Amino acid sequence: MPKKKLAAAIAAAAGKSAFPDDTPCSVISCAQVRRLAEAFDIGDRLVEIQSLRTGVVPERYMRNMRAYSRDDQARLLEARVGIVGLGGLGGSVVEILARLGIGHLTLIDGDIFEDSNLNRQLLSTVDLLGSAKAPAAAARVRAINPSLSVVLQAVFLNAENGPELLASSDVVVDCLDSIDSRRTLQAVCRDLEVPLVSAAVAGASGQLATIFPEDPGFDLIYGAPAAGQPQKGAEASLGTLPFAVMLMASLECAEVARILLKKESRLQNRLLVVDLNDYTLDLFRLA
Amino acid sequence: MAQIQLKLFASLQKYAARIPPRCEITAGARLRDVIARLQIPAENIRLVFVDGRRSSLDTTLQGGERVGLFPPVGGG
Incomplete structure (x- = not known):
């Protein structure tokens, strides 16, 4: 998998958001995950793992975060x-x-x-x-x-x-x-x-x-x-x-x-x- | 008289009405004999805990113990 290209695409697709305590974070939506999975011909799960590994939180896991780290969430996805x-x-x-x-x-x-x-x-x-x-x-x-x-x-x-x-x-x-x-x-x-x-x-x-x-x-x-x-x-x-x-x-x-x-x-x-x-x-x- | 705290779980709770809040025993009594006196059928008991540790009906009580009795539980 062209990981660098995927990481760049994730960075481009990522948006700015914040946790409930106003701490800012980069996020990616379910729709963007799906779009990148199709573009790179890989599973959504792999896009989500790569996102987490590069500091971007799939929005669907936002309320798992803080209790879990991005690395924790990536490990759960594996x-x-x-x-x-x-x-x-x-x-x-x-x-x-x-x-x-x-x-x-x-x-x-x-x-x-x-x-x-x-x-x-x-x-x-x-x-x-x-x-x-x-x-x-x-x-x-x-x-x-x-x-x-x-x-x-x-x-x-x-x-x-x-x-x-x-x-x-x-x-x-x-x-x-x-x-x-x-x-x-x-x-x-x-x-x-x-x-x-x-x-x-x-x-x-x-x-x-x-x-x-x-x-x-x-x-x-x-x-x-x-x-x-x-x-x-x-x-x-x-x-x-x-x-x-x-x-x-x-x-x-x-x-x-x-x-x-x-x-x-x-x-x-x-x-x-x-x-x-x-x-x-x-x-x-x-x- | 010595006393124990006795807690009955799940289907054994139906016997709880027979047990006074402070269950009196003779120091040195076997749990099996205490259960028999309270008319709780031993064959319905699968698991015994004394002071938080797995034990058996043959354990001897001195007073002050917390005793938990369980039937088998398997539903889901």
């Missing part, structure tokens, strides 16, 4: 995140990570939308009942942020297909809804040596943990696998409330960003528990 499960947790995780600007998203779910999803699943609408979740998630990402590269996998992850589906992920997000499938996902991530950010919800309560390849992970949370263990937990009797689901999805995304940018976690071998019945948040040590 990152690869796998999202497994595109229901309650997954729908909100897709929404947040697309707006955050995670460059490569692999969206995995073989399920279709049904009426009982409508209380909490951001991607579910009346029009989409009976339709597959993965294409809906991919369409949502394209609608929010067409700069991102999306791999759509309308299949259920299992021990056989998992390694190929999640290969090259920097982080995987567990948005599943059964205990056995979570254990399968952990085994896949362990073999791939990828950190797994996991949340689960029952009623108005949720829990969050990050499992690194060397960690016992779900064995510490659910106990060792045993024959006849129920697939579902307390959610079978309590349901899954939308505000709890979306809160836990937000927490998963905060952790994904921390791992990608800071290369560390405060949740390794810990369980963050949120209880919206009494507005408590506890961080427990698992090991």
